[in-house]
Amino acid sequence: MHFAFPPRKSSHPPPYAVRSSRSSPLLRRQRLRNWGLLATLAVFTIFLLSRYSGTGGSEKIPSGTPPCVIVTIIDQEAPSAFIRAIKDNRNDYAARHGYGTFFPNVTDYNLDDAPFTWSKVPAMRHAMTLFPYSTYFFYLTSFALIMNPSISIEAHIMDRERLETTMLVEKPVVPPDSIIKTFPNIRGDKIDFVLTQDREGLSQDSFVIRRGEWAKYFLDAWFDPLYRSYNFQKAERHALEHIVQWHGTILAKLALVPQRILNSYLRDPSGGTEGVYAEGDFVVNFFGCDLAGDRNCEEEMTPMITRWREIRDRRGY
Template structure:
């Protein structure tokens, strides 16, 4: 009788078939999801950084500006309880100039802003922010104090101040940002990178006449300046000392600021005490500032009327 023997095993058996792991596709999906999250976070960071710090000229070039948009908005805060003829003189001075150059004007009421117990001089800050909301496509916002006049209406703001090449020609470099002895000094900037143009006077930074360029930085700057903490701090000179603090100790502010000679945007009337001869108004100057004009028994309207245009 013959018995069937099982087939003899080979000494070189075939390799075992490896079954695919069910966890491999899941691991790959998790890795791809992680990479997608990282990429999205990186793109978000780049977008936010570019929005905040890109040059304003670059954003202006890429943004659609409707036809008829005024390139400059002149902002002056008027006291509705003040002398009506004085207010009208100031308004006409700005309006005639704006019409000549294709600009526009904005005369807000300080009562429209949440100043609470803060001095009314703080109103200039939300007023500039308000102007940016009303005229969102304009390029420059020019704050001019109620006690200042445009003395030479033939001068355009672009040619006189804001053209990039003109900014680079005017900017004052390597001086204390807050006179006389601040350790923080100004440095040279490209004209198209500048978003705040301001001057100094014998009291410090000249907050009575300045220009801000439209953009994310401008909104950030004004919001920081109007911070409730600063308004409640009771600075001796209110918004001026708050401004001097932020431009000295916050590098983001100084990185967009240039100082220009005072007589470019804020010549003083000869009756103002403590003013150096170099900064007193001379015929042909753009702006003449009459702060303190109600002293010595005179009214501001009487002093200013002879220079109104």
């Protein structure tokens, strides 16, 4: 059968056509909302990466900022001549390299009845507040002397290639047989914390930290009230060994270097000779002089203070 006219279209379009025309604005709004969420997530990710990737290559550092700050805690009850000698030692070295110095008092910080030796941790955090753009912070106990002023922190310790040559890899963190060892194959520019160890464990008398969010996290973790109240036998030293072994995020940023690079002992109480000071070493540490009742730090350090002054005054040094 043939129709004279084509079949009339229904005046009631299929339901999907109505739904399609009415839902398209909703779909567009949903897509915009999804894109907005993705953009927000991307911005947040970039923010986190910029905060936790170190000092940041694009950071503008104000003119005159010291690249390194030397931190030494002073006991104001020590003889004034001794305090003056320690400050002179650091200030002379800092002036040669354009560094800053910071000398807080041992009683400046609330330690909640913990030993005064803990004060080094908040002192380093304090220094980072006072020098917010400096790259390195070098802590050195007051019972040590800088003996080779020609050595710089950047070239001698923190240079990437230098670190990759000197860092001790797959080394037990706590000698002699800790199952936790330093990581192998870490790039030098990823290291933010450099220190040494002696025969008994990690030494926190001389160490360098690179400024950044990780450094703040590390110092805050080390200074946790739980560790200060735990009554470790060797206070902050044992606390440091604990967090390094139990927190991979800390161990991954740590480098151990040979003791004579950063922390030579005038004499090693354990009888070792590997880390004993020799002329030309960067630092001499009178380790244990403040702990043994038959030793006197000021008396032991006087001959080396005299020697340091000879080195300081040597023409052309």
